[in-house]
Each structure stands twice: as C-alpha cells, then as structure tokens.
Amino acid sequence: MKIEIITPDKKIFDGEIKSVRVPGKKGSFQVLKDHAPIISTLEKGSVIMVDQGGTEKIYEISGGVIEVKANKIILLADSVI
Amino acid sequence: MANLKAIRIRITSVKSTRQITSAMKMVSAAKLRKAQDKIVRLRPYANKLHELLVDLSNSLSDSEVENVYGRVSPPEKVLIIVITSNRGLCGAFNANVIKETKRVISEKYADQFRKGNLQLLAIGKKGFDYFRKQKMNMLPEQNNLLHDLTFDNVNRVAEQIMNSFSILEFDRVELIYNQFKNAAVQNLTNEVFLPVETAPAVKGNTTPTDYIYEPDKEEIIKELIPKSLKIQFYKAVLDSFVAEHGARMTAMHKATDNATGMIRDLTLLYNKARQATITNQILEVVSGAEALRG
Numbered sequence: 001m002k003i004e005i006i007t008p009d010k011k012i013f014d015g016e017i018k019s020v021r022v023p024g025k026k027g028s029f030q031v032l033k034d035h036a037p038i039i040s041t042l043e044k045g046s047v048i049m050v051d052q053g054g055t056e057k058i059y060e061i062s063g064g065v066i067e068v069k070a071n072k073i074i075l076l077a078d079s080v081i
Numbered sequence: 082m083a084n085l086k087a088i089r090i091r092i093t094s095v096k097s098t099r100q101i102t103s104a105m106k107m108v109s110a111a112k113l114r115k116a117q118d119k120i121v122r123l124r125p126y127a128n129k130l131h132e133l134l135v136d137l138s139n140s141l142s143d144s145e146v147e148n149v150y151g152r153v154s155p156p157e158k159v160l161i162i163v164i165t166s167n168r169g170l171c172g173a174f175n176a177n178v179i180k181e182t183k184r185v186i187s188e189k190y191a192d193q194f195r196k197g198n199l200q201l202l203a204i205g206k207k208g209f210d211y212f213r214k215q216k217m218n219m220l221p222e223q224n225n226l227l228h229d230l231t232f233d234n235v236n237r238v239a240e241q242i243m244n245s246f247s248i249l250e251f252d253r254v255e256l257i258y259n260q261f262k263n264a265a266v267q268n269l270t271n272e273v274f275l276p277v278e279t280a281p282a283v284k285g286n287t288t289p290t291d292y293i294y295e296p297d298k299e300e301i302i303k304e305l306i307p308k309s310l311k312i313q314f315y316k317a318v319l320d321s322f323v324a325e326h327g328a329r330m331t332a333m334h335k336a337t338d339n340a341t342g343m344i345r346d347l348t349l350l351y352n353k354a355r356q357a358t359i360t361n362q363i364l365e366v367v368s369g370a371e372a373l374r375g
Contacts, residue, residue, distance in 0.1 A: 007126065008232040009119075009123075009232050010122045011125065025300070026295050038295065039133065039292045039293075039294055040296075041296070041300065065304070067133060067292075069292075076130060078308075
C-alpha cells in the first residue's frame with residue numbers, strides 16, 4: 001500500500017506501508033490493504049504508520065484530509081508538529 | 082582632452098559599483114532558487130486539494146452547500162491586497178503593482194473610494210509607503226511576512242481577511258501581485274480572492290469512484306473551501322516573493338552589463354588620453370633638440 005503525506009511546506013513521507021491509523025473527524029480509524037475508497041477530514045492527533053518491516057512511525061498532525069483509493073493513500077496534513 | 086586622473090578615478094568607481102551589482106545578482110539568484118523550491122513543494126498539495134474539491138463539487142449541486150465565503154453581493158466595501166517587496170532595486174517590479182492598483186481604484190472602484198469604503202492591505206514596504214503617502218485608507222501593514230515566509234504566518238493573515246469577509250466587513254477582496262513566470266518575466270495579476278467561485282464542474286473522463294465520506298460531503302466541502310483559499314493566498318504571496326528575486330536578479334544582471342560596457346569605454350578614453358600626452362611630450366623633446374641645433 002502506498003502512502004503520501006503532504007503539507008503545504010513539504011512532502012513529509014512517501015512510501016510503502018502495511019497499515020495506517022488516522023484521527024478521523026468521527027473517530028480514529030485504521031486503513032489496511034484493500035480498504036474501501038474513502039474521503040475523510042481529520043482532526044488534530046497522531047498518524048500511526050506501520051511499515052513493511054513492522055516498525056511504527058508516528059506523526060502528529062494538526063488536521064487535514066485523507067483520500068484512500070485503490071491501495072493509494074493521500075494524506076493532506078495542515079501541518080506536522 | 083579629459084584629465085587623466087579624473088578618468089582613472091571614474092574607472093575605479095564604476096568598477097566597485099560593478100562589484101556590488103554582481104554580488105547582489107548572486108545573492109538574488111541564490112534566494113530565487115530557494116524560493117522556487119518552496120513553490121515546487123507547494124504544488125503537489127495545491128493540486129491534490131484542487132482535485133478533491135472538483136471531485137466533490139461535481140457530485141454536489143451548488144445549492145446544497147451553504148458557503149460563507151461564496152456570498153456574492155454588490156461590492157460596497159472593498160479590500161485590495163497589494164503585494165510588493167520590502168526592498169528596491171528590482172526594476173519595475175513595484176512600480177507595476179502600484180500602477181495597476183491605481184488603475185483598478187480609479188476605473189473599477191472610484192465610487193467606493195470616494196465614499197471611503199475602499200481599504201488597502203499592503204504586504205511589502207514599498208507599496209505600503211507609497212499608498213500611505215497618498216493618504217489611502219490602509220490596514221496595518223504585513224511587511225514582516227516577507228522576512229519569514231512560512232505557511233503558518235501567511236495563514237494567520239489569510240484567516241483574518243476571511244474572517245472580516247464573513248462578518249460582512251468587506252464584500253469583495255482582490256489581490257494584485259506579480260506572478261512568477263521565469264526569472265526575467267513577471268505577469269502582473271489581479272484576481273478576486275473573495276467571494277470564492279466554486280470550482281467549475283469539469284466533466285472528466287475518469288469514472289467517479291464510489292467514496293465513503295466521513296463525516297459527509299457537505300462537511301468535507303465546508304472544510305476544504307477555506308483550506309483552498311488559504312493555499313491560494315499563500316501561493317500569491319510566494320509567487321510575488323519569487324518574482325521579486327527574479328526581477329532583482331535580472332535588474333542587477335543588466336546593471337553589471339552596463340557597468341562593464343562603461344568601463345570598456347572609459348578605458349579606451351583613458352588610453353587615448355595617455356597616448357596623446359606621450360606624443361605631446363615626444364614632440365616637445367624633438368622640437369627642443371631641433372631648436373638647439375639650429
């Protein structure tokens with residue numbers, strides 16, 4: 001699964017991951033392989049990614065939008081702390 | 082024939098001017114590259130955000146979304162945002178913006194101006210100083226935005242403007258700035274910032290994906306519109322910033338070239354004068370010797 005995390009100032013992350021947990025407006029949710037297409041706004045909170053090797057990577061974002069489509073995730077974050 | 086010493090002094094002075102202008106050119110080139118990087122990094126975000134908005138507004142009819150930033154009313158209270166630079170020596174960069182602003186005021190908003198309903202917000206010292214001298218109705222300047230140009234800082238200003246628009250302080254907000262095309266060319270741009278036009282429904286050939294929307298389409302659109310406005314504002318400031326350095330680089334390049342040409346002409350003049358003196362001296366010696374023999 002491919003993910004891109006972009007802020008207006010720079011591209012934070014671009015690569016393959018196993019899963020990602022994001023702070024959705026209606027509650028946090030996890031995206032795994034073959035997730036249904038979704039567009040959701042995000043709240044302030046942490047984005048927790050698990051990469052191919054199984055290690056966790058955490059980013060604190062202040063809000064944003066996520067789009068998941070055909071195993072491609074685009075996360076537009078307002079800013080990463 | 083001009084005085085030898087005077088020419089020599091002139092040459093030295095032009096040479097040191099050339100050194101300064103060529104150093105300024107280098108500095109501008111470096112800053113230009115850095116600022117251009119910022120634009121390049123902003124582009125993916127702006128494009129994706131725009132795609133999302135178009136996607137969403139395609140699947141919604143306009144009337145479904147109430148949008149405080151889309152309120153269209155006769156422009157009685159107008160704000161013009163003038164983006165210039167803090168420093169000079171960049172050719173016609175600032176003069177162009179000021180000229181365009183004056184034209185817009187006298188042609189489009191003469192009535193509002195007479196009634197005192199026209200305000201200006203200057204980003205950049207040059208524009209601010211000029212319009213303050215003209216006794217225009219100015220909002221507090223935002224010149225230090227250009228010293229520390231980050232999305233967060235620009236955001237704060239954008240939010241203020243959007244806020245005053247939503248509480249009916251302004252009916253229309255316009256941006257006047259130089260858009261960066263390449264280092265030598267700036268496009269003078271005048272665009273409407275608020276009210277926002279909803280993204281045009283483009284009939285793309287891509288089949289629409291059946292998305293799950295969370296919380297729902299309206300909420301998402303309501304969040305995305307202010308976001309895209311802020312991006313538009315940031316892009317304008319950034320564009321002007323890049324254009325400024327491009328303009329300065331070109332101006333300084335021309336100045337360096339002119340100085341080089343001047344030095345060449347002066348050196349020629351200097352050598353001519355020097356040779357004329359030598360010829361005169363030889364003539365004197367020869368005629369002196371001739372007189373002795375006589």
